[in-house]
Amino acid sequence: MNRSFKIFRSSYFLIFLIFITSALSQNKYHSYDEMTKAIERTVSSQKDIAKVESIGQTIEKRDIWVVTVGGKDADNRHAVLIVGGAEADRLIGSELTLRFIEFLTAGYGKVDSITQLVNTTTFYIIPRVSPDASETFFRKPLYARTANTRPTDDDKDTSIDEDGFEDLNGDGLITMIRVKDNRGEWIPHPEDARIMKKAETSKGEQGIYKLFTEGIDNDKDEQWNEDVAGGVDFNRNFPHNYQFFSRGAGQHQISEPETKAVADFCFSHTNIAVVFTYSSNDNLMNPWKKEPRQGTPQEEQLSPRRRMFDDEEFAPRLITSVMDRDEEYTSYVSGKYQEITKLKGAPQSTKGEGAFSEWAYYHFGRWSFTANPWWIPEIEQKKDTVVSDSTKMKKPDDKKGPGSDGKLDVKKGKGPEEKPDEYADQLKTLKWIDSNKMDEAFIRWTKISDKDFPDKEVEVGGFKPYVTTNPPADSIEVIVSKQNSFLAWLGTKLPKIEIRNVKVELIGGKVFRLTTDIANTGYLPTNSAIGDKARWSRNVKVTLKLSKHQSLGSGKTNIILEPIKGNGGRQEIVWLIVSSPEESVTITAESPVAGSATQTVTLK
Ligand SMILES: [Ca+2]
Ligand SMILES: [Ca+2]
Numbered sequence: 275m276n277r278s279f280k281i282f283r284s285s286y287f288l289i290f291l292i293f294i295t296s297a298l299s300q301n302k303y304h305s306y307d308e309m310t311k312a313i314e315r316t317v318s319s320q321k322d323i324a325k326v327e328s329i330g331q332t333i334e335k336r337d338i339w340v341v342t343v344g345g346k347d348a349d350n351r352h353a354v355l356i357v358g359g360a361e362a363d364r365l366i367g368s369e370l371t372l373r374f375i376e377f378l379t380a381g382y383g384k385v386d387s388i389t390q391l392v393n394t395t396t397f398y399i400i401p402r403v404s405p406d407a408s409e410t411f412f413r414k415p416l417y418a419r420t421a422n423t424r425p426t427d428d429d430k431d432t433s434i435d436e437d438g439f440e441d442l443n444g445d446g447l448i449t450m451i452r453v454k455d456n457r458g459e460w461i462p463h464p465e466d467a468r469i470m471k472k473a474e475t476s477k478g479e480q481g482i483y484k485l486f487t488e489g490i491d492n493d494k495d496e497q498w499n500e501d502v503a504g505g506v507d508f509n510r511n512f513p514h515n516y517q518f519f520s521r522g523a524g525q526h527q528i529s530e531p532e533t534k535a536v537a538d539f540c541f542s543h544t545n546i547a548v549v550f551t552y553s554s555n556d557n558l559m560n561p562w563k564k565e566p567r568q569g570t571p572q573e574e575q576l577s578p579r580r581r582m583f584d585d586e587e588f589a590p591r592l593i594t595s596v597m598d599r600d601e602e603y604t605s606y607v608s609g610k611y612q613e614i615t616k617l618k619g620a621p622q623s624t625k626g627e628g629a630f631s632e633w634a635y636y637h638f639g640r641w642s643f644t645a646n647p648w649w650i651p652e653i654e655q656k657k658d659t660v661v662s663d664s665t666k667m668k669k670p671d672d673k674k675g676p677g678s679d680g681k682l683d684v685k686k687g688k689g690p691e692e693k694p695d696e697y698a699d700q701l702k703t704l705k706w707i708d709s710n711k712m713d714e715a716f717i718r719w720t721k722i723s724d725k726d727f728p729d730k731e732v733e734v735g736g737f738k739p740y741v742t743t744n745p746p747a748d749s750i751e752v753i754v755s756k757q758n759s760f761l762a763w764l765g766t767k768l769p770k771i772e773i774r775n776v777k778v779e780l781i782g783g784k785v786f787r788l789t790t791d792i793a794n795t796g797y798l799p800t801n802s803a804i805g806d807k808a809r810w811s812r813n814v815k816v817t818l819k820l821s822k823h824q825s826l827g828s829g830k831t832n833i834i835l836e837p838i839k840g841n842g843g844r845q846e847i848v849w850l851i852v853s854s855p856e857e858s859v860t861i862t863a864e865s866p867v868a869g870s871a872t873q874t875v876t877l878k
């Protein structure tokens with residue numbers, strides 16, 4: 275396995291990889307129709323190893339495509355599932371999955387390491403999992419959307435989708451409006467007046483603006499754009515750490531066609547060993563850490579005293595952080611991710627609430643990795659110096675301006691008591707925009723007339739939607755080659771079982787002792803610790819086939835093994851067999867995620 279890693283890291287390989295990727299999709303973001311055409315074109319270029327199918331349809335009747343790269347026998351080999359667009363406003367992840375399909379199909383038969391990879395590992399790739407939501411990226415007015423089009427009463431006022439955005443200045447973008455008003459809480463930021471900050475009255479600051487997302491208060495409830503069209507977020511609708519009644523979570527877990535399609539696909543493909551997602555829940559730059567377990571909601575309500583004395587009965591049971599035995603593997607993979615992509619200074623990952631990648635680990639029981647492939651790079655001190663090298667990137671932030679929820683999203687998760695650096699990410703974004711002369715990325719505050727405020731001075735302005743979450747199209751290529759290298763490496767790390775050290779001894783008369791090792795020559799264990807607990811992923815099954823003239827003195831003909839460690843980990847099995855000499859038996863070891871091995875042994 276180390277050898278294959280070296281091949282993937284060789285400069286020859288990287289050069290070829292860049293050649294492959296640049297020969298295919300251009301530097302652009304693909305609309306759903308364009309993406310569908312690109313997939314069809316790619317798949318038809320390698321019909322023997324690639325196919326595309328729909329796993330479900332969205333509310334707006336878009337098919338959710340899954341591309342299988344792996345040939346006729348694909349479903350019988352261990353597999354990696356790759357999901358793009360889990361956060362529908364981060365189109366970059368979707369683009370990267372599309373380029374990985376192209377990378378595999380273009381390289382197959384031309385680059386030995388890719389041919390070998392595709393011949394041994396199946397890739398299921400879902401490039402855009404919530405296409406209705408992502409399509410807003412290609413429409414006007416433009417706003418960052420994460421939710422699908424399910425009619426949803428986001429503000430729970432019994433009206434549905436009653437107050438969406440309006441493009442008040444007609445520039446095709448939904449940004450912000452600020453209204454001069456002494457009762458407002460906002461002031462221009464002293465460091466850069468383009469940014470609005472909340473006045474800190476304790477420091478003598480006095481608000482002079484009210485700040486809203488761009489639009490009118492359609493239902494006259496003194497809230498602006500609080501219930502836009504749709505919707506449910508794909509990445510908030512899964513059962514792990516599901517937030518009931520929260521915005522974007524949906525009526526219940528797996529309530530949407532998108533989430534159901536993906537969950538069904540997972541459960542019907544027991545051969546999926548590893549799940550990889552692009553999302554801000556990143557666990558590759560910010561590896562999961564072991565934390566104390568949480569209790570169930572009932573246990574949490576017990577008094578600490580009761581919990582203390584009834585430790586056994588009320589020991590916390592909910593698994594909410596990576597299991598000990600899994601952590602060493604997940605941290606190794608994240609280390610390799612950082613080594614291969616050379617990324618540094620990543621932002622903190624967002625905590626999953628009903629997120630797909632966490633469900634894939636905690637409930638589906640598979641190794642689950644998720645990467646945030648891009649963030650706003652740090653600009654060095656010198657004026658007009660652009661640091662495009664991703665190794666200089668640092669702390670990005672979340673989206674700014676109106677999100678799908680129609681709420682101000684200046685900084686997620688912070689209340690009114692901001693810390694001094696509350697606006698650091700916005701300041702950094704402006705520096706980056708200025709350095710790159712991306713004038714269109716920040717809309718300068720401009721006066722408009724607004725019938726909600728006929729007597730006030732109203733201005734529209736702010737960050738262009740998607741600017742902070744998606745790189746400019748011409749930077750996609752650099753990101754593609756890094757991510758493809760990692761995914762190709764990851765594909766070589768799956769568990770693989772072999773039968774080794776078979777030994778036959780004649781004990782006496784017609785009794786033979788048969789001893790064998792079932793070894794795992796892949797890197798990852800044959801099951802994660804969580805998978806062993808969750809029981810959705812199967813352990814290795816060993817079968818001993820006897821003829822009708824043979825019988826067992828001890829041992830079983832069917833054995834389910836404990837998970838076998840990676841990198842040559844093994845388990846020994848011993849049978850006593852009553853048989854005539856020179857007769858044979860057949861040992862089979864199989865697991866959907868680790869392949870199968872068979873050996874026929876003559877007893878002599
Ligand atoms: Ca409503
Ligand atoms: Ca709504």
Ligand SMILES: [Ca+2]
Pocket residue numbers: 440441442443444445446447448449488734
């Ligand atoms: Ca506008």
Ligand SMILES: [Ca+2]
Pocket residue numbers: 437491492493494495496497498499500
């Ligand atoms: Ca309203």
